[in-house]
Amino acid sequence: MIFWQHILDKLQDNQKLYVLTVIENFGSSPGRKGFKMLVAQDGFIFGSVGGGVMEFALVTKAKELLQEKNQPTFIKKQIHKRNIKDGSGMICSGEQTVAFHCLDSGNIPVIASIVSCLKNxxxxxxxxxxxxxxxxxxxxxxxxxYQINSELDWFFEEHIGFRETLYIVGGGHVGVAVSETFVNLGFYVVVFDNRENLNTLENNNFAHQKSVVNYKNIADYIPQGNSSYVAIMTNKYTDDKLVLSQLIRNKYKFIGVLGSVAKLETMWKALLKEGYTQEELDVIYAPIGLSIKSQTPEEIAVSIAAQIIQIRNLERG
Structure with missing residues (x-):
């Protein structure tokens, strides 16, 4: 949202600016579909379309156009090999196509709509x-x-807004660190706890939503679907087990439980005795996070983020 807020601020300051958007990429291109930059009349630059000498040249082009009488909309192909037509100056292989759009105060309603969408x-x-x-x-x-038929016949559509939501069950210190990390990754973050007046929950300024709930009803607050990720990290074993038992037979993209191997083995034995199957338990990521010997809340948050990104991106290919 910061990117769009910067654009809105510049337009409200009556400045023109170029938005550069990667609309197509192949191979080892450093710029991926959806990467964006803004280049404003006052020299302000934000975002990235891949970096390096290529990005410097594209930014220079945008700055030059902003000084001219007319600012065209166009696309520019960048092939990451040296000494060829449309070469970017980079040698990482692959290619990308960047769209240039000049915006002015007339575009304020559109940008304001995007900012409002993300805020809500x-x-x-x-x-x-x-x-x-x-x-x-x-x-x-x-x-x-997207589809590119020619330089004058193309379109690009991008889903804007939170496609994925992380539901954190447990509002302690780890929950705060995980909230911060996943907000920065573009997730919508919701945190639940069953304790009233919990300091770490009340002071969690990263999460988009926070609620005190009865864990017996936790399934009512977490919608099933391929865009729902669940991280269970309550303050005690019995609550972890209660929450998991309410969710285990629902369909989510990801369910993980924070805890030691010994604690989780005890939980698994108890759940098996209660009638849950080994197949049902096998889909739970526990201990949650990649094994990187994480210890601090921030390190744990990184390990969880790495695991979820890996799962999400493997499916996307």
């Missing part, structure tokens, strides 16, 4: 073409949809 946890679709920079209420089925 809503969703929509950014649509780019040679003659448009729009935000639509419709949702596309995929994160990106």
């Amino acid at each position: 946890g809503e969703k929509g679709t950014l649509r780019l073409s040679p003659d448009s920079f729009d935000f639509l209420n419709k949702l596309s089925g995929n994160q990106f949809e």
